[in-house]
Amino acid sequence: MQRRTGIHLTAASILVLAGTLGTATVQPAAAAEAKSVIEQGKAIAFNRKKGNCLACHQIEGGSLPGNIGPPLVGMKARYPDKAKLRAQIWDPTINNPNTIMPPFGRHKILTEEEIDKVVEFIYSL
Numbered sequence: 001m002q003r004r005t006g007i008h009l010t011a012a013s014i015l016v017l018a019g020t021l022g023t024a025t026v027q028p029a030a031a032a033e034a035k036s037v038i039e040q041g042k043a044i045a046f047n048r049k050k051g052n053c054l055a056c057h058q059i060e061g062g063s064l065p066g067n068i069g070p071p072l073v074g075m076k077a078r079y080p081d082k083a084k085l086r087a088q089i090w091d092p093t094i095n096n097p098n099t100i101m102p103p104f105g106r107h108k109i110l111t112e113e114e115i116d117k118v119v120e121f122i123y124s125l
Helices: 001-046 082-090 112-124
Strands: none
Touching: 001 112, 082 112
């Protein structure tokens, strides 16, 4: 009977280990996907024909940044609610009618998907 109990414990251990391995492979894939979205957002933000954020903002890793807008640093502290950051990018004239920042969503400069990717990148700064 002890031998049978040992087999049950071993089988249970194998199931636990297998379950752990299964989730371990999913988590890095999710992290890689999130990093990929951030990288895509960075590419859009740095693209002079798309987001062109560097025309006005200093962003780490960007070349020839502008100084019209504030440096994009500490964005999670500045925008604890990511939805407010997205709204600012989509149409900054809602919060400040006199802003020179273009309304990327309202004017269809960027698609909704591109805005989401830029938000993920900017929020990571």
